[in-house]
Amino acid sequence: MGFLHRDRPGRLSLALDLMEELRPYLADRTALSLINRMQLSGGDFIQQASGGVILTEGARKTLLEAWQKRKQEEITHPFLEEKMPVGLLPYTQALLLARHLRGDINQYPPFIWK
Numbered sequence: 001m002g003f004l005h006r007d008r009p010g011r012l013s014l015a016l017d018l019m020e021e022l023r024p025y026l027a028d029r030t031a032l033s034l035i036n037r038m039q040l041s042g043g044d045f046i047q048q049a050s051g052g053v054i055l056t057e058g059a060r061k062t063l064l065e066a067w068q069k070r071k072q073e074e075i076t077h078p079f080l081e082e083k084m085p086v087g088l089l090p091y092t093q094a095l096l097l098a099r100h101l102r103g104d105i106n107q108y109p110p111f112i113w114k
Contacts, residue, residue: 018093025113026089030070034063079109 034040044059055063071087084092093111100108 018090018097021110022089022093025111026070026086030063030066034066039066075113078112078114 031040039062040059044056044062046054046056048054071085073086074083075086075089076083077089077092079096080092089111096105097108099105
C-alpha cells in the first residue's frame with residue numbers, strides 16, 4: 001500500500017512514502033553537511049558505464065559514520081513535543097500514521113521541522 005508511490009511487486013511503497021517527508025531533514029541535510037564541510041568532494045564519486053554513480057569506499061565510510069552520529073542527535077518532536085533521537089523519527093512517524101489509519105487521531109501529523 002502506498003499514498004505517493006505506486007504499488008508494485010517487490011517495492012515497499014508505504015516505506016518509501018514515509019521516507020519522503022523525512023528525506024530533507026535526514027538524507028539531504030546529512031549529504032549537504034558533508035559537502036559543505038568538505039568531508040566529501042567530487043572525487044569521492046565514481047561514474048559507472050551504466051550511468052550510475054557510486055561512492056568510493058572511503059567516502060562510504062565517511063557517510064556511514066556521519067549518519068550514525070546524526071541518528072544519535074536529540075530533537076524535540078514538533079507534534080509530540082517529546083525529546084527523541086533523530087534515528088527514531090521514521091519509527092515515530094510510522095506509529096503516528098498507524099494511529100491515524102486506526103482512527104485514534106483525526107489527521108496524520110507530518111514531520112515539519114521549524
